[in-house]
Amino acid sequence: MPFPIRVCVVCHEEFELRPGKPGFANRCPACSQPEEDAGGAHDAATVDPGAAKEINAARRAAMRNLLYRKDS
Numbered sequence: 001m002p003f004p005i006r007v008c009v010v011c012h013e014e015f016e017l018r019p020g021k022p023g024f025a026n027r028c029p030a031c032s033q034p035e036e037d038a039g040g041a042h043d044a045a046t047v048d049p050g051a052a053k054e055i056n057a058a059r060r061a062a063m064r065n066l067l068y069r070k071d072s
């Protein structure tokens with residue numbers, strides 16, 4: 001039995017609305033997945049993809065600093 005087809009409100013891709021699909025009923029499975037950077041980074045990505053890249057780079061740099069500090 002086919003599932004109803006919905007259009008994701010985030011990426012505007014069509015997807016099957018399966019029973020028990022996690023997340024919002026009006027979002028495709030990919031867009032329903034919780035963002036690693038919940039909140040800020042995701043909002044920045046919606047407004048300006050470049051900003052998210054910068055945030056990720058900053059986070060990676062901070063992570064690297066932490067790791068190096070742990071090693072030494």
Ligand SMILES: [Zn+2]
Pocket residue numbers: 008009010011012013027028029030031032
């Ligand atoms: Zn989507």
